[in-house]
Structure formats: structure tokens, C-alpha cells
Amino acid sequence: MAGIRSANSSHLSCISSSLYYILILYTIYMEYIDIHSHLSFKDYGPELLGVLINMRANNTATISVGGDYESSKESVRLAQENPDIFACVGCHPEGDLDQNFDVAKYEELVKMPKVVAIGECGLDYFRLADKTSNKNITSSDCHSRAGGNPGLLNSLDPNNEDWIPACAGMTEGDLMKREISRQKEVFWAHISLAKKYNKPLMIHVRDAVKNTLYPQGQAYNDVLAMLEGQGVKGNIHFFAGNWEVAQKFLAIGFTLSFTGVITFAHSYDEVIKKTPLNMIMAETDAPYVAPVPYRGQRNEPAYVHKVVEKIAEIRGEDILWVKHQLLENSKKYFSIQI
């Protein structure tokens, strides 16, 4: 009896979720695509439904981007349940540090419907110095420096000094090199998946600050060197390089996307003005970096219109034209049909 009741209720919930999907599909009138949000992150919790309602009220769709395996899997689930959410699966350069990078697991996700891109992946040199200076060493840093040794992971107990020998005897420079080669190996795996499944990459690049071994621009140059000649396409998310760097990515067919930071900082203005409009996209990187007037609050895809409006303002172009073109760019580069 209990079995029949649960079968009926799951049948009913299946019907109601299908009706929900169809209802949204027919009410969608899309003006914006926030090409990079993290709706699968735990930050939203029970407020996620309200965030989706706001997103729809602002005629916005989004690509929910994974930062590790669990958030990638959750992005796929969200995409399956919501016609206006698409998924991007991959491992951030600082994601999954507590385990070996398992490309086969990610590959299973890449094959799922509505996965439109691979990432966010790339190179992040911003925290290299923190991660390699002995005074700030943490168990997960040591683990990542040790090349993701699961045996080592088991011994990572604050009271257990076993993990220290894995890093002992290495200079700060050695540790940085080791961490970068780990990041590059993971990034190569993403590039290979992008080639195999013919999907664009969603790339994260962040330079170090005041690091004499890896100066400003090094992370971008290293990413470029890895992409050149690979025949892959993609987008440089949260682009923060200068015009010289921007031109190199544009030359190999990569688009650039900008976040709410452009609403309160001017360092991106030159690149935004000079980049051809058909190579620009808007994103929130929600829950981070909310645009003015929401600065300091938890960000959400509904706010992407503020980024689009700012791009039009910086370029001195008609907002309706910019809005239309950015929507077309997002659909084209991520093969989104809605």
C-alpha cells in the first residue's frame, strides 16, 4: 500500500514538475543571458526559488557554472529542471583540492543535455604566495602541492604532523612551480574535453599580485600559450587583463565577458570600448561582485542588466542595440536555443 502511494505521489510530482517546466518555457521572453553565475553554490540555500523568480521577472536566463565536481553536478540538475538555466561543468583551478582530479567523472557530466560549456577552468596565480609561504601553510595547500596524494589526505589532521614532510625541503619557488604544474595538468584535461566534445571553454584567469616569480600578465600568457594551436573556442570570464592581452585572446577567437565590477571600477573601460561588440558578453559571477546599486550584497543573475547597461554606457552605444547584440552573442557562442 505504501509502495502504491509513493509510486502515485512520485508520478504526480513528475507531472507537476513537467507542468512547471512547460509553464516556464511558454512564459519565457528572454532579454538577457547571464553567461556565468554559480546558482549551484550553497550560498543560495532555500532562497534559490526567489532568485529564480527574480531572474524570470527580469527576462533573464543563465549558465550555472560549476567550480568543482559537486557544484558541476548540481548545475546539471538545475539545467534539467529549469528551461532557462544551462550548465557549464568543470573544475576551478582551486577546486576539488581534497581529491585527485578525476576526468572520467567530469566527462560523464559533459555528456548530459544542456551542458553548453566546460569550466570554469584555467590558471589562478593570485593566491600562490599565500599557498606557498610556510607561515600560511594549510593542510589542503600542502595536499595540493603534494600533487593530490590521497594517502597524504588521510593524514591531514591538525594534530598530525605527517603532512609536513611532503612539503619539507622545498623552497617557495619549488612549491609555486609544483602548484602551477598541478593547475596546468587539470586545465589540459579540460582543453581535451572541449576538443573531444566540441564545446566552448569557460576560462578563469587570475594574475598574481606583487609576485616577482610570476609577475602581472604571467597567468594570462600561460593560458594563451596552452590554448594556441589547440583549435578550441571559449570565453575569458571576468576578463581583467589590459588591451594588449585582450587582443591576443580575440585573435584566437576567444570572447571576453565582464562582471558587475565594471559598474564601480574604470580599469576595464579601455578594453570594453575597443573590443568588437560581437566578442563581448555580460555575466554576474553571482553570488560574487554584485553591481551598483547592489554592491556588497549577494549577487544574482537578475542583476546582469546592470552590467549590460554599463557596457552600453562605456561604449557610448544605444542600450537596445547592445542588449540585443549581447543576447545574440551568448546564444551563438554557447549554442543556446530558447
Ligand SMILES: [Zn+2]
Ligand atoms: Zn565564477
